[in-house]
Amino acid sequence: MAGSKLEASHAAGGQGVAAASRAQASGANAGRAALALLAAIAAWLVPGLGHLLLGRWGRALLFFCAVSGLVVSGYLLRGNVFPPHSGDSFGTLGFLADAGTGVFYYFSRFFEAAGPDVSRAAGDYGTRFIAAAGVVNVLAVLDTIEIATGRRS
Amino acid sequence: MICGAFIFINSALRLSHLGAMLLFALLISVALACLSQRTRAGGLKYALWSFALFVLIGVGVAWLMYPISR
Numbered sequence: 187m188a189g190s191k192l193e194a195s196h197a198a199g200g201q202g203v204a205a206a207s208r209a210q211a212s213g214a215n216a217g218r219a220a221l222a223l224l225a226a227i228a229a230w231l232v233p234g235l236g237h238l239l240l241g242r243w244g245r246a247l248l249f250f251c252a253v254s255g256l257v258v259s260g261y262l263l264r265g266n267v268f269p270p271h272s273g274d275s276f277g278t279l280g281f282l283a284d285a286g287t288g289v290f291y292y293f294s295r296f297f298e299a300a301g302p303d304v305s306r307a308a309g310d311y312g313t314r315f316i317a318a319a320g321v322v323n324v325l326a327v328l329d330t331i332e333i334a335t336g337r338r339s
Numbered sequence: 340m341i342c343g344a345f346i347f348i349n350s351a352l353r354l355s356h357l358g359a360m361l362l363f364a365l366l367i368s369v370a371l372a373c374l375s376q377r378t379r380a381g382g383l384k385y386a387l388w389s390f391a392l393f394v395l396i397g398v399g400v401a402w403l404m405y406p407i408s409r
Contacts, residue, residue, distance in 0.1 A: 252369045252370040322370045326373075
């Protein structure tokens with residue numbers, strides 16, 4: 187009788203510990219998800235900032251240099267920056283790629299005071315530079331999410 | 340002063356076709372190395388290899404297109 191009471195109390199204690207560890211794991215998962223979301227938004231807005239928030243200094247610096255180098259070179263070559271409502275699917279794809287550069291998208295008017303000029307080859311190269319910068323930054327955002335959720339070291 | 344700096348940079352960035360390709364290859368190689376490699380040595384090796392392939396394939400395609408460019 188006393189033995190069965192002891193076993194029941196052990197079982198109840200075990201269930202309590204399991205429930206507490208489940209709650210702790212759930213809290214940790216929620217924390218990781220929030221960190222991943224924050225890091226992803228930061229990484230999109232400013233290239234490299236998401237990695238910086240996660241303590242990856244070197245990677246953050248390299249991403250910032252690569253993306254900003256591409257996008258500023260693209261602007262200085264007078265590449266085309268696609269507006270949000272271009273009216274055709276190619277323009278929409280171009281806008282999505284360009285918007286991947288985050289705040290740099292809004293700097294286009296500052297760097298390209300004279301506007302795009304795709305009549306020269308350099309301007310056409312610039313368009314590709316800006317789109318490539320956006321795609322690279324989107325890949326960096328995905329990398330940030332994987333690091334924040336623990337799927338990647 | 341800032342405007343002057345940008346006018347200077349604007350006028351300085353007169354890239355040739357080869358110059359634009361080299362700059363693009365360098366920056367994309369660095370970004371891809373960061374994304375795909377976790378160690379510094381692996382990343383450096385990947386970036387150098389990627390840059391070399393970009394340049395070799397770019398120059399190779401340019402030579403293949405040379406006869407139809409005129």
